[in-house]
Amino acid sequence: MTNLPDVRGRRVLVRADLNVPLDGETITDDGRIRASVPTIGRLAEAGAKVIVCAHLGRPKGEPNPEYSLAPVAKRLGELLGREVAFTGEVVEEFPGLQDGGVALLENLRFEPGEESKDDAVRRAFAGRLAALADFYVGDGFGAVHRKHASVYDVPQLLPHAMGGLVAAEVEVLKKLTEDPERPYVVVLGGAKVSDKLAVIANLLTKVDRLLIGGGMAYTFLKAQGHEVGGSLLQEDQLDQVRGFLDEAAKRGVELVLPVDVLAATHFAGDAPFDVVAADAIPADRQGLDIGPKTRELFAGKLADARTVFWNGPMGVFEFEPFSGGTRAVAEALIASPAFTVVGGGDSAAAVRQLGLPEDGFSHISTGGGASLEYLEGKSLPGLEALQ
Numbered sequence: 001m002t003n004l005p006d007v008r009g010r011r012v013l014v015r016a017d018l019n020v021p022l023d024g025e026t027i028t029d030d031g032r033i034r035a036s037v038p039t040i041g042r043l044a045e046a047g048a049k050v051i052v053c054a055h056l057g058r059p060k061g062e063p064n065p066e067y068s069l070a071p072v073a074k075r076l077g078e079l080l081g082r083e084v085a086f087t088g089e090v091v092e093e094f095p096g097l098q099d100g101g102v103a104l105l106e107n108l109r110f111e112p113g114e115e116s117k118d119d120a121v122r123r124a125f126a127g128r129l130a131a132l133a134d135f136y137v138g139d140g141f142g143a144v145h146r147k148h149a150s151v152y153d154v155p156q157l158l159p160h161a162m163g164g165l166v167a168a169e170v171e172v173l174k175k176l177t178e179d180p181e182r183p184y185v186v187v188l189g190g191a192k193v194s195d196k197l198a199v200i201a202n203l204l205t206k207v208d209r210l211l212i213g214g215g216m217a218y219t220f221l222k223a224q225g226h227e228v229g230g231s232l233l234q235e236d237q238l239d240q241v242r243g244f245l246d247e248a249a250k251r252g253v254e255l256v257l258p259v260d261v262l263a264a265t266h267f268a269g270d271a272p273f274d275v276v277a278a279d280a281i282p283a284d285r286q287g288l289d290i291g292p293k294t295r296e297l298f299a300g301k302l303a304d305a306r307t308v309f310w311n312g313p314m315g316v317f318e319f320e321p322f323s324g325g326t327r328a329v330a331e332a333l334i335a336s337p338a339f340t341v342v343g344g345g346d347s348a349a350a351v352r353q354l355g356l357p358e359d360g361f362s363h364i365s366t367g368g369g370a371s372l373e374y375l376e377g378k379s380l381p382g383l384e385a386l387q
């Protein structure tokens with residue numbers, strides 16, 4: 001941490017990314033909590049009164065018990081080896097917090113001010129958060145691309161510092177932006193299709209190859225004129241995607257799409273499915289994973305890469321029958337001598353859930369969208385505010 005004066009006895013607000021996958025109240029992967037522990041622990045050791053704030057999921061500005069951070073408070077306490085105070089309030093002063101004590105606020109996205117596009121509304125909420133503390137530490141790397149109150153506005157109201165996690169993530173990603181060894185391949189998948197389509201225009205100016213799988217692939221297949229049945233689709237971005245296909249061809253960037261998929265009857269782990277050609281998805285089916293030919297195709301396209309960034313699972317890996325594509329890409333990266341970076345909450349969780357060795361990658365980042373926007377060369381609100 002830089003620029004932070006002696007914190008003993010002072011109140012420090014830490015913005016962390018604790019957006020972990022949950023099954024009911026059970027945390028299925030605690031990677032992001034673990035990644036947040038060093039900064040929080042160090043501040044507590046130094047005698048600060050640490051108030052942690054974070055979001056979970058996308059509850060859209062209103063309280064929703066499904067997205068409560070209560071299970072996260074419990075897990076954070078276990079990992080820190082100290083009690084974490086949690087009252088279920090988004091803005092809470094914790095007057096009884098001792099020096100070295102840690103508290104967690106409830107999900108910031110329960111308040112409309114957190115994500116508001118209206119600067120005044122966002123700043124008003126930021127003011128309430130800033131009033132809780134004397135200092136701010138920005139350590140939620142996975143959210144630094146969001147112009148949200150806790151990420152962008154609060155650091156403008158308080159003396160602030162960049163947390164160790166954000167600093168370490170940026171250090172690694174810098175290597176990918178400064179003269180990456182080629183071929184440079186980016187693999188995109190996952191479900192945040194709209195967000196990730198937005199980064200492709202810029203990536204096409206930087207990479208040699210772009211492999212597209214997961215829920216991202218179907219908007220491309222549809223843009224090529226194929227039916228995709230009930231697969232994930234960003235209907236309003238088809239024209240934009242046609243533009244990417246043209247632009248890639250013009251620039252000589254290889255844009256590689258699935259040639260086959262696992263087409264399931266519905267979205268469930270036990271749904272019947274068939275392997276079908278990517279241009280022959282039946283109308284009553286949805287693609288939940290890339291097929292075996294695509295796995296081989298993608299592995300081949302990764303074999304000679306010297307730099308790889310991968311964000312977004314290739315299928316619904318949470319369901320075992322649809323985890324094979326994600327496993328195949330992960331294994332291709334593990335086998336590769338390239339500089340390999342995996343980013344994203346679910347992508348990192350997938351690597352761990354599939355029992356793959358984390359040290360098989362050069363770096364596993366806690367941020368997917370944040371990493372992609374950094375690689376685009378964009379200025380990220382949460383980094384800008386910490387400069």
Ligand SMILES: Nc1ncnc2c1ncn2[C@@H]1O[C@H](COP(=O)(O)OP(=O)(O)O)[C@@H](O)[C@H]1O
Pocket residue numbers: 189190191192193213214215216232287288289311312313314315316317318343344345346347348367368369
């Ligand atoms: N074909 C698909 N259809 C629906 N969801 C998919 C598909 N492929 C992957 N997904 C889902 O994408 C989610 C992860 O997406 P995303 O949040 O974009 O990744 P990350 O968190 O790594 O950035 C996973 O929960 C996975 O089930």
Ligand SMILES: O=C(OP(=O)(O)O)[C@H](O)COP(=O)(O)O
Pocket residue numbers: 017019057058142143146192343344345346366367368369370
């Ligand atoms: O999960 C996250 O991003 P990621 O899926 O791109 O890794 C971050 O917590 C940001 O969440 P958001 O994409 O709902 O703003």
